[in-house]
Amino acid sequence: MKRRYFGTDGIRGQANIFPMTPDLAMRVGIAVGTIFRRGAHRHRVVIGKDTRLSGYMLENALVAGFTAAGVDAFVLGPIPTPAVAMLTRSLRADIGVMISASHNPFEDNGIKLFGPDGYKLSDDIESQIEELLDQDLSMQLARSNEIGRAKRIDGVHDRYIEHAKRTLPRDVTLKGLRIAIDCANGAAYKVAPAALWELGADVVSIGTEPNGTNINLDCGSTSPAALSKKVHEVRADIGIALDGDADRVLIVDEKGTIIDGDQLMAVIADSWAAEGTLRGGGIVATVMSNLGLERYLQSRKLSLQRTKVGDRYVVEHMRENGFNIGGEQSGHIVLSDFGTTGDGLVAALQVLSSVKRLGKPVSEVCHKFTPVPQVLKNVRISAGKPLEDNAVRQAIADAEAALSKNGRLLIRPSGTEPLIRVMAEGDDRGQVERIVDELVSVIGSVRHAA
Template identity: 80%
Template structure:
């Protein structure tokens, strides 16, 4: 059955336009509250958000929905997504909510849901919530005596700061390191610099002055140029760029070179394997991770299991097959020994631990393999299903045959935007560029593509 509201990472859209309206947010609260209202105990939800202007509106709507369903709401304010996942478990809540559109501009917003175990909900549970959203809310509402209460919780930043600090190996401190961090004017603008400073680093912070409309604007993991400039300016040993809700990270080395999630996973996998900490015999990544990562791991006797795009699918595979390292090229790094979802700050601390223990520079530590030439381009479409067009299907088949065993082709619709993503990689850069450009042209020629 087709999903009506949820995408690859919760519900997402432009604020105050369907589906990201106060009405739907309230209905999600009622539906999720109804579904997780199990047993006779007093039920509770934690609700966090990033720094978007629309967060105030959606936060209040979700509080209304959950309390109407008979669930007590603990309101956290701006806080990273991984902190919400951690606090859902720590506070023994029945469900957790993060109001965020991650790396998207401020005009967008989204709703991510976590179960009582701190993990993102399965497709099956999201479908149940969708069904309840579209039903009459009357039977879902609590009796007058059972309406939930709402209160703002203090001290949650301190809880997360202490949690993050404990993930750094005990034999490591950050003394002697100058760290530049870009908080994307987002959810981690308070906690991330505090963690680094308390662990001993000299910290230079940018992107820590949110005003409701500047989240991810020219900053953060999707716009690392500001961090690259700052690393040069202050001669930092490392730059750390988080996204709006701090569940992903991109590193900048001492030369200002960007290091993506694939290289970071390679660093952690190699280090943990050497320390006999790596589980599953390898790591889990998505179909978008570079072929160079796969070859690097194979040379180390480690495996790379690939999933569909979305950190939720990575985590599901990790749980089923007992892996403890996984992630995405975009910088979602999931270390299940510490958390249930991507955590940009915790992943960065593991990289810093490797740097400190090795005594080498970040560029030496983090350049683990030579990436295979890879090109990703997007085609926007306004309707229809371009990938089902006969001409497009034939062009894709021809491209796959040409690449054969010398490369990979991944074509998929975005789960959060009206885009078709076309990615190809292989040892011959000119061939890859030609294949991607040809496919873009074919897809763009389909009616309703733009």
């Protein structure tokens, strides 16, 4: 059944346009507060946000909803998403909320929800919330003497900084490294540079002057050119690019080359395998990760387990099958030894640990494999189910046969837009491009015919 509010990562949309309105945010607070109001103890929610202008509006609306449901609200202010997940457990909260649209522009915002264990909510619980949102919530309101209280919590930045620092091995220090970091004018603009400096690095920061409208604007992991330029300018040993809520990271080496999440997962997997701390016999990634990563891991006698696109599916597979490294090509890397969701700073610290221990430049440490040529194109659809058409099915079968063992084909509907994504990768770039173009043409002709 198609869901009305929740997407692949919480509720998201343009601020002040349905569903991202203060009215719905308040209703989310009441609905979620109702579902997690279990037992006789004082219930509590922790609420963090990134630096978007609309965060003030949604924060107040959520506080109103939760307190109306009888839940005490602990307001954290601007702080990374992984910090919210960590503090949900640390403060023994019943629910955690992050107000963020991650890497999207400032006009968008979103509501991410975490259970008391710090993990994102299951599809079943999200369905329960959706069902409540469409009902009369007046019967769910707390009695007058049971209305929740709200207060801002001090010291949360220090808690997260200490948590992140403890993930760096004790025998490793960042002394002698010049690190350029781009915080995307987002949630980590205070904590990430502070943590790196306290660990001994010489830190040069950009993207640390949020004004409510410049989050992810020509900066951060979705626009790393600014960081690449800064690395050259200050002759940094490494650049770290976070996104708006700091759950993603990309690295820039000393030459200014951008390194994606696939390479970073390979670096961390190699390091942990050598230390004997890698669990599951490999890593978990999505269907979008490059074939080059899979081949590299196989050469190291490690496996790559693939899931649907979305970090929640990666985490579910990790938990069910005993893996402790997983992530996405975009740089959303989950290290379950340290946290329950993607953490850009913690992942970067693991890469820095390898750099220091190996004593080699980042360009050598982080180039584990040569990516296989990968081509992705989208076909916009307005109606019908073109992937069920016989001509499309035959074209897909022919393409898979042509790639055989030398490549990989992935065709999937977008989870957020009326698009069909066509991706192919293989050793022969020309062949890959032809296959994608032919499939786009066939799917497009069926779309127009419909």
